[in-house]
Amino acid sequence: MLKSLMRSPALQKLSSAYDHLPRRDQRAVQLLAVALAIVVVIFLIWRPAHQYSEDAEARAKAAAEAAAWLEVNLEQARQLVSSGQNSPAQRVDDSRSLMSTVTVSAQEAGLSLQRFEPSGEDKMRIWLDNSAFDDVARWLETLAEQYGIVVDQAAIDRAGEPGRVNVRITLSS
Numbered sequence: 175m176l177k178s179l180m181r182s183p184a185l186q187k188l189s190s191a192y193d194h195l196p197r198r199d200q201r202a203v204q205l206l207a208v209a210l211a212i213v214v215v216i217f218l219i220w221r222p223a224h225q226y227s228e229d230a231e232a233r234a235k236a237a238a239e240a241a242a243w244l245e246v247n248l249e250q251a252r253q254l255v256s257s258g259q260n261s262p263a264q265r266v267d268d269s270r271s272l273m274s275t276v277t278v279s280a281q282e283a284g285l286s287l288q289r290f291e292p293s294g295e296d297k298m299r300i301w302l303d304n305s306a307f308d309d310v311a312r313w314l315e316t317l318a319e320q321y322g323i324v325v326d327q328a329a330i331d332r333a334g335e336p337g338r339v340n341v342r343i344t345l346s347s
Contacts, residue, residue: 232336272298272347275321283313293344297326302341304333310341323347 179185192200273290276298280287289301302310307330317323326346330339 272296272323272345276300276317276323276345279317279321280313283309283316285309285313296347298345300341300343300345302339302343304335304338305341307337307339310339314343317345321347 192203195203273292277287277290280300280302285302285305287300288303291299293299310330314325318325323345325343327344329342331341332338333340
C-alpha cells in the first residue's frame with residue numbers, strides 16, 4: 175500500500191519539488207512537518223483523551239459524593255417512613271392547588287418552568303431547561319417537606335454547562 179501511495183503522481187510531484195529545494199528550505203520543510211505532526215497529536219489525540227479523563231474523574235467524584243450522601247441519609251429516611259412523620263405541614267388537595275403551589279414555589283426558588291401540565295387528579299408534569307441542579311434539588315426538597323408533593327417520575331439530563339440540567343418531572347400530591 176505504501177509503495178502504491180509513493181507511485182501516485184501527486185506525491186511524485188511533491189517529492190520532485192522537495193528535491194529541487196535548497197538544503198536550507200528542505201530543513202525548514204522538515205521542521206514544519208514535525209511541528210505539524212506534534213500539533214496534530216496534541217489537538218486530535220492527547221487533549222480529547224485528557225478532557226475525557228478529567229470528565230470521568232469529575233463524574234466519579236460526583237457519584238461517590240451522591241452515594242455517600244445516600245448512605246448517610248438512608249437510615250433517617252427509613253425512620254421517617256416507619257414512624258409516619260412524613261406528613262407535611264400543608265397538604266395539597268386538588269390539581270389546581272397543586273399547580274399553583276408548584277408554580278409559585280418554583281418562582282420563589284428562582285426556577286423558570288418551561289412547561290407544565292396536569293396529569294390526572296393529583297399529578298403534574300413539569301419541564302425545566304438549563305436550570306442549576308442545586309436549585310432544582312432544593313426546590314424538590316422544599317416541595318416534599320412543606321407540601322407533601324413528591325417526585326413520581328424524573329428524567330434529569332446534563333445541559334451544556336457544568337452544574338446545569340434539563341429536567342422532566344412528574345410530581346404527585
